[in-house]
Amino acid sequence: MSIRIGEQVVCINNVVNGKTDEISLNKKYTVIDSYKDYDNKWVVIINDNNLEGDYFDYRFIPLKEYRESKLKRILKK
Numbered sequence: 001m002s003i004r005i006g007e008q009v010v011c012i013n014n015v016v017n018g019k020t021d022e023i024s025l026n027k028k029y030t031v032i033d034s035y036k037d038y039d040n041k042w043v044v045i046i047n048d049n050n051l052e053g054d055y056f057d058y059r060f061i062p063l064k065e066y067r068e069s070k071l072k073r074i075l076k077k
Contacts, residue, residue: 003043007031009060022047023055028063 003009007030014025023029023045033044034057043060047053061069 003031003034003057003060003062005031005034008063009043009045010063010066011059012061012066013059021055022049022051022053023059024048029060031060 008028009031011023011025011027011029014021014023027048029045029047031043031045032052035042035044041057042054043057044052044054
């Protein structure tokens with residue numbers, strides 16, 4: 001999966017070291033930048049404190065993918 005600048009993503013993991021981070025689970029964010037360092041991929045968003053923050057990309061999925069997974073769950077019921 002490759003998250004692009006300008007893409008809307010949904011947070012699927014808001015816990016770091018046992019504490020909730022300044023991002024909310026299942027909340028939609030817009031990617032304003034992304035980059036790699038060593039083995040990590042990062043996305044930059046405006047977090048819940050209205051500040052720019054860098055987060056591991058695995059903590060988010062594209063909005064389209066999130067919606068598809070929700071629809072699959074609904075259809076299984």
